[in-house]
Amino acid sequence: MSTPGTDPAAPTGTGLLELVAVMDRLRSPGGCPWDARQTHASLLRHLVEESYEVVDAxxxxxxxxxxxxxxxxxxxxxxxxxxxAEDPAEGFDVDDVAAAIVAKLVRRHPHVFDGEATAEDLQARWDAIKATEKPRAWVLDGIPLQLPALARADKVLGRLQRAGLAEEAVAPQDLDEAAVGEQLLDLVRTAHAAGVDPEAALRTATRRLERTARERSERAGPEQ
Structure with missing residues (x-):
């Protein structure tokens, strides 16, 4: 087997096929005992760790x-x-994974793949397309509870604001990433001094916001 990336004439994606072949060898009889006994559940912590290592890189x-x-x-x-792929009850493999995301990307970008040059409101169209793919009884359905508190709060606020269930904040013109970072760090410093877990505090505040938004939506009725 050649080393991926050493043949400039190889078609793009050749390295992906080699990776699939390596995984087949590792999971097949005579392969790696550790790899062979892994499950979706046992791999989760590695998935999370690798995701954060990408962020760090x-x-x-x-x-x-x-x-x-x-x-x-x-x-x-x-x-x-x-x-x-090894479990008949699941019944999909890496090609099915790739095909599903290709179909989703094409479906969610009609302004690109249907020949439309522009779109008046790409976010609104994106949300409308996603709504047909994954109907939700509530605007916040589908946001993972396992997200870090800050990422989840950002996701919740974004959804509620687009649905008209939360007010848009107006940021000062001189507020940039560095300033926001310093403000967040100051809050963490204050929480530490007060003996408060900032992650838990933000999770609690986000849940409170969700409850308030749901109550507001229910009072407004179906038109909301």
């Missing part, structure tokens, strides 16, 4: 480090797909 690493971390993350996707 983007923010602090070199291009080579980012390449390597993306490879580690890609391995997790191929690993999960292989586990699923």
């Amino acid at each position: 983007v923010e602090n690493g070199t291009p080579e480090e980012l390449r390597d971390e993306l490879g580690d993350l890609l391995l997790q996707v191929v690993f999960h797909a292989r586990v699923a």
Whole structure:
């Protein structure tokens, strides 16, 4: 087997096929005992760790480090797909995973693949298309509870604001990423001094916001 990336004449995607072949060898009889006994559940912590390592490489690493971390993350996707392919109850493999995301990307970008040059409101169209794919009884359905508190709060606020269930904040013109970071750090510092877990505090505040928004929506009736 050749080393991925050494043949510039190879078609794009050849390395992905080699990765699938390596995973097949590792999971097959005579392969790696550790890889062979992994399950979706046992792999989860590795998926989370690799995701954060990609973030760290983007923010602090070199291009080579980012390449390597993306490879580690890609391995997790191929690993999960292989586990699923071996289980008749799941019935999908890595090609099904790729085909599903290709179909979703095409479906969600009609302004690109249907020949439309522009769209008046891409966010509104995106939300409308997603709503047909994944009907939700409530605007916040589908936001993972396992998200870190800050990421989840941002997601909840974004959904509620687009649905008209939360007011849009007006940021000062001089507020940039560095200033926001310092403000967040100050809050964490204050929480630490007060003996308060900032992660838990934000989760509690976000749940309170969700309850308030749901009550507001129910009072407004179906038209909301």
